[in-house]
Amino acid sequence: MDKKKLLIPFALIIPVLAFSQDANTIDTGNTAWVLISTALVMFMTVPALGLFYGGLVKRKNVLNILMQSFISLALISILWVVVGYSLAFSKTSLLGGFIGDFKWMFLTGVGSLPSDVYAVTIPHSTFMIYQAMFAVITPALIIGAFAERMKFSSFLAFITAWFFLVYVPVTHWVWSVDGFLAKLGAVDFAGGIVVHVTAGIASLVVAIMIGKRSNLRPTPPHNLTYTMIGAAMLWFGWFGFNAGSALGANGLASNAFIVTNTSASMATLVWLALDWIFNKKPTMLGSATGAIAGLASITPAAGFVGIGGAMIIGAISSLVCYYMVVIVKNKLGYDDALDAFGVHGVGGIIGSIGVGIFANPSIQSGYKGLIYGDGKLLLNQFIAVGIVILYTLLVTVIIYKVIDLLLGVRVDVKTEAIGLDMTQHNERGYTVIE
């Protein structure tokens, strides 16, 4: 992963950072910032994503959505420390460039000393737990695609299988020192490819394969207040996601923080304008959706572009995501219930390609986009995004098929009509009188 390899040269190049300690000794400021960022990214999954999605579903399914996010946190956290981190990040590999090995299982050797290859100024364990929260949120994003119609047991099987077969290998390709896409020269600052492209493509696949929700008469979101609170919390958490990915309390983190905020703001305003023009009213749901599109699309680019690039990426993301969600989705007729693909997937693709165009060498030297006269990064980004899309598509189809054969993915019509809260959890989100 380039951002990590970059930390040493970066510290040497930027005079401001010259006072920071030698490589491989712990910098307390950096460590503090990454630990806080870890908590911020955790906050994105629960409650932020749960509320964002939960407000959009019918109220008979709200607990199911919150549960899915919550259990993603618990389940993936365990898988990550037991074996996931080792498979994703170990320097040695079972299959060169494609998947790590079991050397760091149960965090053997992942302790309070810095790693020699990742984030050399913070404890290796800090880097590990920061990465854990990315692993948690990625499967949780897919919840939006199959909302209101997946069995809870199959959900657990799905995210477990998907975590091992898609998230872990793709992370290894893009972010580990051994990864073949990292060696190719593709960049992904904070997870545009690893998180948003994989989750987005998986969402599209699952939405198509599981089929539409029955009784798909447009029901209004049951609580848009939750959705707005969730969107705002996602925006807040995203500072940890993007600025934390600098893996240090430094100027690069500050740049990522600023461009994240800028892209989200721009995307919000553009979606607002589109709503106003095409639907006659500026809507809250539209504004919140635009913000998420802007955040997803700036993610891979946050460490490479300035505010100009951020504004363009944010604006384009809203334009394209709006087109995907409002026009293409309805034309093609797949039911990506909460637009996990239309917003996260498409936003991630836009940003991942956009970094190849707008990467500004004055932010990180050596990373030059097309508009600064170098097309090589753009080509690498295209290759990386293309490979990850194809791989995710294929493997998600297989995982879905197998789980459908073994467990059945979808609930029956009556269960769906009664709602997943009562049928899957025997609880209700709200009472009427009591």
Add this chain to the structure above:
Amino acid sequence: MKMIMAIIQPYRLEEVKDALYSIDINLITVSEVLGHGRQKGVTEVYRGVRENGNLLRKIRLDIAVNDEFVEPAIQAIIKGAKTGELGDGKIFVYDLKECVRIRTEERGSIAIG
């Protein structure tokens, strides 16, 4: 003129609405209510504590109709709400003395439709 009041399972509401629309009954009032019949509700478990006899969530429909629509409306509600299981609900029909459309001050049969 009759007033039809029906208590149905919430998850059958869409089917009942469709059945009513198909016979041109479009004026309905829907409310969410709690109650239980002979089976005295379901058992829910909260943090390991079983709670018996909870009131069940039901949907109440109130539909004012002219006499010739009574039987079709009853049939439509049955068609939409019947599953054959406990808790399908009940339909009550009673006489309606007067009906006034506020906007025009029309009264009686003409004001219902």
